[in-house]
Amino acid sequence: MVKFSLDGKTVSAPEGELLVYAAARHGVFIPTLCHDEKLDPYGGCRMCVVDVEGSPRPLPACATRVTAGLAVSTNSSVPQYRKTLTEMLLSEHLNANPGGRPNELLDMAEELGAAAPLILPDAKREPYEDRNRLMGYDPDACILCNRCVRYTQEVMQCSALSLEGRGPTARIVPTHGHSWLDTECELCGGCLSTCPTGAIYEKFHEGAPPQHERSLDQVKSTCTFCGVGCQIDLHVDPATKRIVKVTSDPGYVSNEGNLCVKGRFAFNFVHHPDRLTQPLVRGEDGELHPTSWDDALRVAAEGLRGVKERHGPQAIGVLASARLTMEENFLLQKLARTALETHSIHSCEAT
Amino acid sequence: MxxxxxxxxxxxxxxxxxxxxxxxxxxxxxxxxxxxxxxxxxxxxxxxxxxxxxxxxxxxxxxxxxxxxxxxxxxxxxxxxxxxxxxxxxxxxxxxxxxxxxxxxxxxxxxxxxxxxxxxxxxxxxxxxxxxxxxxxxxxxxxxxxxxxxxxxxxxxxxxxxxxxxxxxxxxxxxxxxxxLRGQNNVQGLNDAGANPTYFPGYQTIDEENRRKFSEAWGVPIPERPGYRLDQMMSGLHDGRVRALYLVGENPAHTEPNAHHVEEGLGKLEFVVAQDLFLNETSRAHANVVFPASSFAEKDGTFTNTERRVNRVRKAVPCPGEAREDWRIVVDLARALGARWPEYRTSEDVWNEFADLSPNWSGIRYDRIEEVGLQWPCTDREHPGSPYLYADRPARASGRGKFYPVEYKPPIEQPDSEFPFVLSTGRTLYHYNSATMTMREPGVLDKQEDPFVEINPEDAVALGIREGDWVRLVSRRGDLEARAAIGERVFPGLVWMALHFAQAKVNWLTHDVGDPLIGTPEYKVCAVRLEPVAP
CATH class of the missing domain: 3.40.228.10 (Dimethylsulfoxide Reductase, domain 2)
Incomplete structure (x- = not known):
């Protein structure tokens, strides 16, 4: 641990810790835009600049490390820089159509009382269309912080996205300008999750929810697609009671907020019209017919009891499933071992 | 260990x-x-x-x-x-x-x-x-x-x-x-919870002492006769040992090796109860009763992941129509069968019964896993859970890990002149098992819709097959068609297919001779030949 000065107070932190984290632990919150704790320090957007004694210009707290004796000020000229920077970014953002998407830039503008300056924005950037049905990109909402590109390079370690062009025409494109479906992009949506301005966005399966995305209900749960057990937040439209999107928080231990294409996007099976909504019983015509729960349970119980009486309990097998919860599997084995009187319970996922 | x-x-x-x-x-x-x-x-x-x-x-x-x-x-x-x-x-x-x-x-x-x-x-x-x-x-x-x-x-x-x-x-x-690395979301938990013929919940062996313990807890005698494993159930379909199946979230007509043979066996059953989200090949053809069940988003409970961490699953949306949470269906069926079970008001009541009976889980309770899941073994409420096993020593009775000498045995089915290629199988990123969920997701399907078979360029040239061509794969048990995906991912003589596709079930080709001790099928190696399909 070393001592350094933060807004006139002497505080301590491990040597080499990023200033943005050290300050936060001492109660000084420094806003960031291009920073993501999953990514290497970048210092691109300058939103987190602070004054450091002896430095000729302000330094980014997200890329400056604590050393002994460092004297940092976050409240001198810094708020003015931040407001000016926000206004400059806003002016590039005027043609954006971020809908109700979460937007760190607009949140910051509101907090700082920053408004877009009265200058003409650059001409609208050339729109970008992609035939994939999961994610879209709005160049006018993009502040070129490069978080998405860095996520693909540093976390996924693939080359799905790159920054192309310069100045007003600069934008993010899938590698070599191909469709996202034709690059090594795995559609994991990591770029989307790290985008601070909603420039990369979900193309909602059923159209965007009418209200702001933040007014959706959130329910924390566990992903159902593999054994990693990623922790997820299911966003539910309170009006329709349907899941509209899935996100994850960087603080979740096993997956650190990362998801794959299935976990993030393949939730629509839950609301699929093919879902069974009524019990079915096979009739004498050989077809399955809808019936009541009472009837279905009675037929099932009679059928199983009949086989048990004719052939003994060993003639009944129960196949449980890894799709089910612990509690359900526990009850199924209890059903086999008590009501059906057999230990023949297994599953197709025996491996 | x-x-x-x-x-x-x-x-x-x-x-x-x-x-x-x-x-x-x-x-x-x-x-x-x-x-x-x-x-x-x-x-x-x-x-x-x-x-x-x-x-x-x-x-x-x-x-x-x-x-x-x-x-x-x-x-x-x-x-x-x-x-x-x-x-x-x-x-x-x-x-x-x-x-x-x-x-x-x-x-x-x-x-x-x-x-x-x-x-x-x-x-x-x-x-x-x-x-x-x-x-x-x-x-x-x-x-x-x-x-x-x-x-x-x-x-x-x-x-x-x-x-x-x-x-x-x-x-x-x-x-x-x-x-x-556990393949499925709750395959660890499935075994932990005792959905296994050789163990009671919590890997407690089925011996006299434990039969007494569970019999006392559940108020009924526990059968003595050992149960059948999956592979024994599947062979029992044919010889009449098994006459009825209760299938919960399972689709053996797709997922089991030598699928045509399984299909035939299912046809011989007297009674089948299926419980699932969708109708599948098995329930459509064979079920007498189908219960409409719940997805993970429609119920409370827990999944145990590959690192033994018990994570909460929470109800986010209601079940569609009259569909019910699976745990409630099991309770309802037990009641219809005349079982006298205690009243389970919530999934937590069920969990507590499991945890009370299973020493390595007794410290894990819902109130402790609200934020972050706990890893078993976790033996009491003060136990912090176990990020890694065998910190003291191996968990066998002797406290020592045992070395087992192993001799090489070649795969059961070797390529020959009639079936010259080795077929291996596996999963892909874009689908999940029999893909009843992912095949209903157009945005994901865009990336991978057709069944494909990976072939080395050398073999492709010899057979006159080009990228994207339809190819027929034939084994001793069946055949199917898939598109050629030519590349260096496989070496000459090896072809590879994913298991997810209903119209080209790779398990029509695989054989069902499994490990003699645990019955795991040899999905990974069988012999096939390739035939170009005329366009």
């Missing part, structure tokens, strides 16, 4: 210094866990991949051991040969915590790297280098999946890996161990 579970935790992976990934296409089957491996490599770890295919991870690997399918025992025995020959083993660990090394020493002495090269196709120098690196690094971990277990010699493969881990003492601390 004593427990059927992954030894270490996901967050520890990024601090590994050496990783051997064998029989696991991690970036596709466990994509988010693979991110930790990528992170470890970025932090300087050495990655060695042993896999018949050039999977994505080989791009990051220092070395790819491209072994022939089913030759894992040869490879692993040869690695151990080098370790013992060069004295790289951990003598202290072996003395304190293991038994019967000599039996393994005797066997692996015959497995030289040079001969291994002949059988496995992996250069001897690569075997030697891997042995030295693995034995020489303390934070060295092994990861495996179904590429190891879906063989007739599944247990042999696992014993080989266990031997390797024990002889190097890579057990009982962070960022090491033998890590079986």
């Amino acid at each position: 004593g427990r059927g579970a992954t030894t270490n935790s996901i967050p520890e992976i990024e601090n590994c210094k050496f990783m051997l990934v064998i029989g696991s296409n991690t970036t596709e089957a466990h994509p988010v866990l693979a991110l930790r491996m990528k992170k470890a490599v970025r932090k300087g770890a050495t990655l060695v991949v042993a896999d018949p295919r050039k999977i994505w991870l080989t791009k990051l690997a220092k070395r790819h051991l491209q072994l022939r399918p089913g030759s894992d025992v040869w490879l692993l025995n040869a690695i151990m040969h080098v370790i013992l020959e060069e004295g790289l083993q951990d003598e202290d660990y072996i003395r304190e915590y293991t038994e019967d090394l000599d039996a393994v020493r005797e066997v692996v002495a015959r497995y030289t790297p040079e001969q291994a090269e002949q059988v496995t196709g992996v250069p001897a120098a690569d075997i030697v280098a891997t042995a030295r690196e693995y034995a020489g690094e303390r934070k060295a971990a092994i990861f495996y999946t179904l590429g190891i277990t879906e063989h007739a010699c599944a247990i042999d493969n696992i014993w080989s890996l266990s031997n390797l881990v024990l002889m190097t003492g890579h057990l009982g601390y962070e960022s090491t161990g033998l890590n079986a």
